[in-house]
Amino acid sequence: MPKNAKHLVVSKTNSLIEATYHLTLAEQRLLLLVIAKIDSRQELGAGISHTITTDDLASAFAVPRKQAYELLRDAAERLYGRSVIVHRPDAIDPNKDYTLTRWVSTVDFDGSRGEVSLFFAPGILPFISHLRREFAQYQLIHVARMTSIYAIRFYELLIQWRAAGSREVLVEWLRERFDLQDKYTSIRDLKRFVIEPAVEQINAHSDLWVKWEQRKRGRVVEALIFTFGPKAESKPETQADSPAKPKPTLTREYVQQHAQPGESWEEAWERLRRKHGA
Incomplete structure (x- = not known):
């Protein structure tokens, strides 16, 4: 910690x-x-x-x-x-x-x-x-x-509405605020590379739990609805007895191969380091 x-x-x-x-x-x-x-x-x-x-x-x-x-x-x-x-x-x-x-x-x-x-x-x-x-x-x-730049920003957007416990965000508003420009233009990519990793990291590392759903206008996803609240204290998880996998060496080539779209080398290195405990 x-x-x-x-x-x-x-x-x-x-x-x-x-x-x-x-x-x-x-x-x-x-x-x-x-x-x-x-x-x-x-x-x-x-x-x-x-x-x-x-x-x-x-x-x-x-x-x-x-x-x-x-x-x-x-x-x-x-x-x-x-x-x-x-x-x-x-x-x-x-x-x-x-x-x-x-x-x-x-x-x-x-x-x-x-x-x-x-x-x-x-x-x-x-x-x-x-x-x-x-x-x-x-x-x-x-x-x-957190290793996702979007997780940090989502967390900040949620704590503004901490007392309400929910927040609806228009997709176009979100794209503008995150300065995505021509990145993740499809809602599928936006969910895969922005929303889902952010929610996962908020749930894993912050003091909040968060769930989300989408609101459509016709067939188009117009907004995202986040429901969230403070985490209750939980007992430490126990690890299953299984052979430990060898940790990869975070060479420049390895990091480049495993970088996600839009990540800088430094961001990918930090994410992989935490993932593998390297």
């Missing part, structure tokens, strides 16, 4: 949870770790740096320390080039359609110390700091073991 994630809490405005963006698994983890380490009750300035070390990443997400800085550095470099669209960003001014901003404005790298320092872009600060209303919180540990 990732020990440093146990007491870290992620806080985001609802509009940021429902924003349009795409991040790799490594980028999501870096961003969530930074957000969880700040005090969302305080007002942050654009000139404040937020430092993440290899130890932070390794202990929060069970990443091997010898590879942690490389993953940290690559994630920070990619995150620097990413943008996000926040829809209806201002509750006071409902006529404002959306805000387009970057996540970070500057990244400093220090390989000798094994750390990177991020400076949030001014446009993103209102959605992660000085939060007073319309925001959601959850413990980082509940997503720390």
